[in-house]
Amino acid sequence: MGLLEGAMRDGFMATNLEFAINWARESSMWPMTFGLACCAIEMMATGAPRYDIDRFGAGAFRATPRQADLMIVAGTVNLKMAERVRRLYNQMPDPKFVIAMGACTCGGGPYYKYGYNVAKGVDLIVPVDVYVPGCPPRPEALLEGLMRVQDKVRKMRDLTKGQPDGPLLPARTGGVRLPPELADPAKAVEFLVANKERAKPVKA
8 A cells, every 4th residue: 555554544634725625736736738849749759658748647638727726838928929928827826837948948958149039048938847958858857847836735824823824936047048149239230240141042
């Protein structure tokens, strides 16, 4: 029986309500069906029989944010998509958690310097609980990120007195650090003009 072995000798088990609620939450995480780019293929592989994310209680991918409590942002977040990501996050019921999956999601990835249309990290749009770096990360890495979210749920103390009024949300410190050629507006214009010239096709 493992965890419950010897705990029900007299036909009952004593625990506290907070532990029971957290155990139910961590054992039934419902991710949202939400893939943006190539990392979504690895997320689908994690839900397949070989890796079987369902053994962690997180196999019920929901098609609506109103029934999900875990958002796995898998793939590149474009600025056009940022508003939709935030809207979906706001529609999820509390408590809700976010996993940033992949290098593009965590900080822009290979598009950090030249991808003018790519958000430099999804944590500028929604608060992120766990980062899973990689390009793309393996399914084992996503399972590790899920277990770290479960650790966070296990430590939640919603009913204990003396807790802060609002939820403890991670905050990104500082602004986006741009490369030197883009930090100064004058240099940025020169860089963009030169980049546009380099992109012109070479005449034969």
